[in-house]
Amino acid sequence: MVVVSPDFRYAIPLLGGHHGANDLAKELAGLGLEPVITTATESRGRDAVESIAERSGTAVVNRNSTRAVNAAMLEKDLPVHTIEGPAIVLAGPDVSLLVRKGEYSVGIGCRKGTGEEEVRGAVRTALAENGIAESEVFIYATTAKKMHEPGLVAAVGALSGNLIFLDDDTINAQTGTGPSRASKIGLLGVAGPCALATSKRKELIMEKKVYGRVTVAIAR
Numbered sequence: 001m002v003v004v005s006p007d008f009r010y011a012i013p014l015l016g017g018h019h020g021a022n023d024l025a026k027e028l029a030g031l032g033l034e035p036v037i038t039t040a041t042e043s044r045g046r047d048a049v050e051s052i053a054e055r056s057g058t059a060v061v062n063r064n065s066t067r068a069v070n071a072a073m074l075e076k077d078l079p080v081h082t083i084e085g086p087a088i089v090l091a092g093p094d095v096s097l098l099v100r101k102g103e104y105s106v107g108i109g110c111r112k113g114t115g116e117e118e119v120r121g122a123v124r125t126a127l128a129e130n131g132i133a134e135s136e137v138f139i140y141a142t143t144a145k146k147m148h149e150p151g152l153v154a155a156v157g158a159l160s161g162n163l164i165f166l167d168d169d170t171i172n173a174q175t176g177t178g179p180s181r182a183s184k185i186g187l188l189g190v191a192g193p194c195a196l197a198t199s200k201r202k203e204l205i206m207e208k209k210v211y212g213r214v215t216v217a218i219a220r
Helices: 021-031 049-056 061-073 114-127 150-158 169-174 182-187 189-196
Strands: 002-004 008-013 058-060 098-100 104-110 135-144 163-166 203-210 214-220
Touching: 002 021, 008 021, 049 058, 049 061, 049 098, 058 061, 098 135, 104 114, 104 150, 104 189, 104 203, 114 150, 114 203, 114 214, 135 189, 150 163, 163 189, 169 189, 189 203, 189 214
Parallel strands: 104 135, 135 163
Antiparallel strands: 002 008, 058 098, 104 214, 203 214
């Protein structure tokens, strides 16, 4: 949220400074307004997760992490680790994950032992049905219970995508998805909740759909 002063002189971000408001205020400078940036990191000349993401052409997957990380960056410089895939990263809630920019998140579930080709084919079919290019996907997500499914891991790698594994609490905290057989393993679902949990707008544009032994959902 950006407020413009009555004299049309200042553009002041009030909410979501690191989530677009600061950028909007700076864009209004083109109309002659002076942006007044008050977020702690910028006002003290420190970097922020969001500014690092902007410079590197990436987006923050787990936005809830940025509060803790940005607070720590006020006190000291934090390391930025670049990991070349294929790889698996296990990170805590106070670690911000940055991946390539994109509009859509894809949740994937599969039966045990499902092969790479079947998973890859299911994802590509789902994307094609919704008019989405592979380059528009910024994250693929599944349950941590699928961490040792080589077919799933290899399929996302073949799609040149980033795959993250979500814990049970994150998955079960989602709302707006239908019933799922995943309740047998203590989960609200897999494809739908995983897509929503990692999405930017929390909007499910394709509810879970079954393709053979693979389930796919898409959110943005």
